[in-house]
Amino acid sequence: xxxxxxxxxxxxxxxxxxxxxxxxxxxxxxxxxxxxxxxxxxxxxxxxxxxxxxxxxxxxxxxxxxxxxxxxxxxxxxxxxxxxxxxxxxxxxxxxxxxxx
Ligand code: FES
Numbered sequence: 001x002x003x004x005x006x007x008x009x010x011x012x013x014x015x016x017x018x019x020x021x022x023x024x025x026x027x028x029x030x031x032x033x034x035x036x037x038x039x040x041x042x043x044x045x046x047x048x049x050x051x052x053x054x055x056x057x058x059x060x061x062x063x064x065x066x067x068x069x070x071x072x073x074x075x076x077x078x079x080x081x082x083x084x085x086x087x088x089x090x091x092x093x094x095x096x097x098x099x100x101x
Contacts, residue, residue: 002089006033007053007099024050024087024098035100041085043067046074048084049101056096061088076101 001017006028008014018027025048028035036047043066052060057080063071067086071077081101087093 002091002094004089004093004096004098005054006031007097008033009100013097018089018093020089020091022089024048024082024084024089027089028084033100035084037085039085043070043083043085046070046083049074049076050082050084050087050098051078051080051101052082053080053097053099054095056093057082059090059092061086061090074101 002020004016004018006014006016016027016031023041025035025037025041038047039045060082067083070083071081
């Protein structure tokens with residue numbers, strides 16, 4: 001398990017145990033984070049759009065062209081934007097902070 005952090009809409013940090021190898025979307029859903037993820041990780045919906053608020057952005061698995069294209073269609077796109085369904089949890093992400101876009 002890897003400890004990561006979810007910053008909620010009240011600016012409260014919630015510590016979450018994330019299973020190595022899971023997607024951030026799976027971890028969020030398991031921990032009752034209100035992240036939609038309508039297409040279940042098929043990169044069709046962009047409703048799993050999150051912001052990575054810690055320096056871990058460089059430790060994430062690389063974005064595919066498809067992820068970049070889907071994100072480009074979203075509102076509120078930032079440099080720290082990612083699709084949670086495309087982020088794989090690894091030890092390197094210990095302490096990561098994310099919020100819902
Ligand atoms: S769950 Fe649909 S794009 Fe991530």
